[in-house]
Amino acid sequence: xxxxxxxxxxxxxxxxxxxxxxxxxxxxxxxxxxxxxxxxxxxxxxxxxxxxxxxxxxxxxxxxxxxxxxxxxxxxxxxxxxxxxxxxxxxxxxxxxxxxxxxxxxxxxxxxxxxxxxxxxxxxxxxxxxxxxxxxxxxxxxxxxxxxxxxxxxxxxxxxxxxxxxxxxxxxxxxxxxxxxxxxxxxxxxxxxxxxxxxxxxxxxxxxxxxxxxxxxxxxxxxxxxxxxxxxxxxxxxxxxxxxxxxxxxxxxxxxxxxxxxxxxxxxxxxxxxxxxxxxxxxxxxxxxxxxxxxxxxxxxxxxxxxxxxxxxxxxxxxxxxxxxxxxxxxxxxxxxxxxxx
Amino acid sequence: xxxxxxxxxxxxxxxxxxxxxxxxxxxxxxxxxxxxxxxxxxxxxxxxxxxxxxxxxxxxxxxxxxxxxxxxxxxxxxxxxxxxxxxxxxxxxxxxxxxxxxxxxxxxxxxxxxxxxxxxxxxxxxxxxxxxxxxxxxxxxxxxxxxxxxxxxxxxxxxxxxxxxxxxxxxxxxxxxxxxxxxxxxxxxxxxxxxxxxxxxxxxxxxxxxxxxxxxxxxxxxxxxxxxxxxxxxxxxxxxxxxxxxxxxxxxxxxxxxxxxxxxxxxxxxxxxxxxxxxxxxxxxxxxxxxxxxxxxxxxxxxxxxxxxxxxxxxxxxxxxxxxxxxxxxxxxxxxxxxxxx
Numbered sequence: 001x002x003x004x005x006x007x008x009x010x011x012x013x014x015x016x017x018x019x020x021x022x023x024x025x026x027x028x029x030x031x032x033x034x035x036x037x038x039x040x041x042x043x044x045x046x047x048x049x050x051x052x053x054x055x056x057x058x059x060x061x062x063x064x065x066x067x068x069x070x071x072x073x074x075x076x077x078x079x080x081x082x083x084x085x086x087x088x089x090x091x092x093x094x095x096x097x098x099x100x101x102x103x104x105x106x107x108x109x110x111x112x113x114x115x116x117x118x119x120x121x122x123x124x125x126x127x128x129x130x131x132x133x134x135x136x137x138x139x140x141x142x143x144x145x146x147x148x149x150x151x152x153x154x155x156x157x158x159x160x161x162x163x164x165x166x167x168x169x170x171x172x173x174x175x176x177x178x179x180x181x182x183x184x185x186x187x188x189x190x191x192x193x194x195x196x197x198x199x200x201x202x203x204x205x206x207x208x209x210x211x212x213x214x215x216x217x218x219x220x221x222x223x224x225x226x227x228x229x230x231x232x233x234x235x236x237x238x239x240x241x242x243x244x245x246x247x248x249x250x251x252x253x254x255x256x257x258x259x260x261x262x263x264x265x266x267x268x269x270x271x272x273x274x275x276x277x278x279x280x281x282x283x284x285x286x287x288x289x290x291x292x293x294x295x296x297x298x299x300x301x302x303x304x305x306x307x308x309x310x311x312x313x314x315x316x317x318x319x320x321x322x323x324x325x326x327x328x329x330x331x332x333x334x335x336x337x338x339x340x341x342x
Numbered sequence: 343x344x345x346x347x348x349x350x351x352x353x354x355x356x357x358x359x360x361x362x363x364x365x366x367x368x369x370x371x372x373x374x375x376x377x378x379x380x381x382x383x384x385x386x387x388x389x390x391x392x393x394x395x396x397x398x399x400x401x402x403x404x405x406x407x408x409x410x411x412x413x414x415x416x417x418x419x420x421x422x423x424x425x426x427x428x429x430x431x432x433x434x435x436x437x438x439x440x441x442x443x444x445x446x447x448x449x450x451x452x453x454x455x456x457x458x459x460x461x462x463x464x465x466x467x468x469x470x471x472x473x474x475x476x477x478x479x480x481x482x483x484x485x486x487x488x489x490x491x492x493x494x495x496x497x498x499x500x501x502x503x504x505x506x507x508x509x510x511x512x513x514x515x516x517x518x519x520x521x522x523x524x525x526x527x528x529x530x531x532x533x534x535x536x537x538x539x540x541x542x543x544x545x546x547x548x549x550x551x552x553x554x555x556x557x558x559x560x561x562x563x564x565x566x567x568x569x570x571x572x573x574x575x576x577x578x579x580x581x582x583x584x585x586x587x588x589x590x591x592x593x594x595x596x597x598x599x600x601x602x603x604x605x606x607x608x609x610x611x612x613x614x615x616x617x618x619x620x621x622x623x624x625x626x627x628x629x630x631x632x633x634x635x636x637x638x639x640x641x642x643x644x645x646x647x648x649x650x651x652x653x654x655x656x657x658x659x660x661x662x663x664x665x666x667x668x669x670x671x672x673x674x675x676x677x678x679x680x681x682x683x684x
Contacts, residue, residue: 150645154496154588156538156577178520195627196498196579196586198639198653203618207599207641216644231645233588233653235498237538238580244538246496246575246588257549276545285537297540299549302558303492303573311540311575 003336004068005032007329008091010082011073012036012056013045015164016096019322020071021049023291027326029333037063037070039078064089069332071325072096087123092332094125094325098210101126101218108221111327112269113140118331125328130320131155131211131234131243132218137270137293137319138312139249141263143223146251150229150307153215156237156244157200158284161316162187167240174238188236197236209234242284243316250307257298260308264295269319274298282313290315291323345678346410347374349671350433352424353415354378354398355387357506358438361664362413363391365633369668371675379405379412381420406431411674413667414438429465434674436467436667440552443468443560450563453669454611455482460673467670472662473497473553473576473585474560479612479635479661480654481591483605485565488593492571492649495557498579498586499542500626503658504529509582516580530578539578551576584626585658592649599640602650606637611661616640624655632657633665 007029011017017038024034036047036056043058057063059078064070064086071094072079079097086093100106107117108126110133118125128136139148159166165187173193176183185191189199201210208216215232255263264270273280274296281296293314301307314320349371353359366376378389378398385400399405401420406412406428413436414421421439428435442448449459450468452475460467470478481490501508507529515535518525527533531541543552550558557574579586597605606612615622616638623638635656643649656662 152494152590152643152645154575156498156579174516175520178517189621190625191627194581195625196581197625198586198588198623199618199621206644207618207639208644209618229645231590231643231649231651233496233639233651235586235588237498239536239538244540244577246540246577248494248573276541276549276551279531279541281540283532283537283539285533297549297575301494301573302548302550303494303571307573309573309575 004333006035006066006068007031007033008035008037008064008067008070010037010059010070012047013038013042014073015160015167016073016317016321019317020073020326021047023322023326025050027330029329035067061085064091067091069329070094071329073321073325083124092121092123092125094127094328096127096321096325098129098214100124101128102221108218109328110136110222110324111331112137112267114222114224115331118328119335125332127321127325127328128218128222129211129214130161130316131157131245132215132222133320133324134243134293134312134314135215135245135247136219136222138247138264138295138310139219139223141267141270142249142251142255142260142308143225145259145263146253146255148223148228148249148251150231150250151219152231152248154233154246155235156239157234158237158239158241158243158316159192160241161200161243170238170240192236192238194238196238198233200234200236208232239284241315241317242287243314243320244284245312247312248301248307248309250304254306255308257300257308260298260310264298269293270295272296272298281311284313287313287315289318291318293319346675348377348408348410349373350377350379350406350409350412352379352401352412354389355380355384356415357502357509358415358659358663361659362415362668363389365664365668367392369672371671377409403427406433409433411671412436413671415663415667425466434463434465434467436469436670438469438663438667440471440556442466443470444563450560451670452478452564452666453673454479454609456564456566457673460670461677467674469663469667469670470560470564471553471556472503472658473499473587474557474564475662475666476585476635476654476656477557477587477589478561478564480589480606480637480652481561481565483609483612484591484593484597484602484650485567487601487605488595488597490565490570490591490593492573492592493561494573494590496575496588497577498581499576500579500581500583500585500658501534502583503542503585512580512582534578534580536580538580540575542576542578550574581626583657583659584629585656585662586626587654589654590643590649590651592646596648597650599642599650602640602652606640611635612637614638614640623653626655629655629657631660633660635661
């Protein structure tokens with residue numbers, strides 16, 4: 001591939017897809033032509049983008065002809081189905097799904113952390129799971145300084161992590177609760193309004209869910225260090241958007257809270273809000289709509305002298321998904337030779 | 343004191359007080375006379391108890407005359423004020439507040455864990471903080487078997503932990519959110535509806551809040567082991583009632599998940615719900631109204647070979663407060679000499 005002129009967004013009408021469009025509009029990537037694709041349910045929809053109206057095309061075998069790069073925000077099974085079509089057309093795919101993340105020849109990328117990995121792609125670049133991305137952005141400066149040995153992470157994951165359907169189900173459930181009417185969940189296994197569900201994804205190995213195992217394996221792959229031990233617990237909470245994580249990190253070299261604040265503040269993509277007396281800390285309501293990872297409650301873990309505790313918050317639809325994918329596209333475009341005359 | 347014939351409930355009209363009354367009705371303690379006391383705001387209120395109507399008396403210096411035992415569910419500052427009045431009258435006080443918990447001559451008691459400590463009281467027996475109680479009930483059988491070394495605990499605390507006002511504020515906030523109307527929080531520092539607040543209580547030492555430090559110091563006192571290291575994070579969640587905790591425990595002697603399930607199941611006051619494939623785990627909606635501690639998601643912590651992870655859920659108004667206080671009264675009564683002829 002000598003240049004990238006045409007970019008497709010696959011799943012453009014979904015919760016993440018809509019933010020991919022926003023990001024593409026605001027970040028002004030040097031792309032000549034945009035194409036929008038969706039499954040049957042949404043194909044034919046009209047959408048507005050950069051002042052024009054586009055019709056969403058159908059994601060089908062020949063849909064990739066002439067498309068240089070695609071950002072795909074589809075479920076795993078859809079990604080598995082369309083990837084051969086993309087490969088046949090020579091389209092590079094930035095894949096938000098989990099389907100290809102752990103394949104050895106697929107870079108799993110957070111640009112602030114491992115942009116260098118993009119160069120070795122062979123057609124697919126994966127974007128990590130939302131809960132992994134914000135964790136690893138926060139871990140990276142600590143790892144560089146002090147070598148992360150062990151991470152205990154407990155999540156508070158918003159309903160939008162299950163897409164528009166999840167977000168809607170919370171809204172319907174809250175309305176039913178306020179009105180005293182009956183409500184039957186469809187997206188989550190139990191009502192999520194006024195509740196917490198300590199299961200995200202299906203049960204896999206050793207009592208851990210698929211969501212929890214992603215935090216282990218994706219973290220190691222992105223930080224390129226299989227010695228990092230991760231103990232995850234993932235919980236769905238009745239919040240529409242923005243994931244929070246309580247993190248305890250043990251490092252080889254001690255990191256004081258003061259040093260950690262400095263490391264976080266100097267790292268691209270991290271903002272520190274850490275002033276409890278003035279009630280300053282990240283929360284869903286003040287991080288919603290931001291593209292960075294916001295860290296607060298930075299303190300020594302009182303149970304281990306080489307451990308640090310902090311509270312890590314990010315908009316799961318943005319840095320956890322859409323923003324990260326568009327940032328990968330930016331890096332990819334910056335690595336391409338200039339298009340003029342080639 | 344030769345016998346306990348008269349029991350007072352102080353703060354009888356509050357969120358915890360109402361459940362103390364329920365517990366007293368259902369547990370049928372051998373008490374001859376009940377008295378109900380409250381601060382000025384609620385004194386004079388009528389309440390129904392065991393088929394009779396009582397008028398709530400005023401909590402004032404001479405209110406303790408003739409009262410053998412009191413269960414007090416007041417804020418700290420109220421407990422500090424009335425305790426000399428109770429002492430002067432010879433009234434034993436089971437105190438739900440935090441005001442006296444850490445005093446050396448005040449036993450801090452969870453009957454299933456350290457009922458023996460009640461015997462050395464000198465007028466005050468303290469009931470632990472809600473988030474401590476459920477944690478320590480779950481830790482006790484693990485500690486007895488394998489010696490707890492380190493605990494990392496992250497809480498999901500319901501709004502009722504801040505009393506009726508907290509619970510009401512969530513309800514009002516949710517109604518405002520559903521109706522699209524404005525809402526200004528009064529009990530919590532930020533709106534709690536659709537949000538998470540990573541601060542409970544005020545900031546104390548080393549970046550920890552008062553609520554977090556209780557988890558450290560109360561745990562050590564109840565388990566009578568100052569070597570136990572605790573790393574706490576306390577977070578308020580938009581759930582009306584029932585606290586959840588994600589717990590990772592390192593023990594001296596390895597405890598397999600199978601062994602832990604057995605230890606939990608055989609311990610009084612613990613119920614195990616742990617079958618993820620069948621979506622069985624404790625949550626606020628299925629633990630609300632129960633008097634026990636329910637444990638699920640029991641598994642090896644994948645980040646440390648001597649650590650176990652689990653999810654611990656309890657009704658913070660019941661076992662976390664009212665039920666525990668009434669259980670302390672039951673033990674105290676059972677330790678008294680028979681009243682006949684003495």
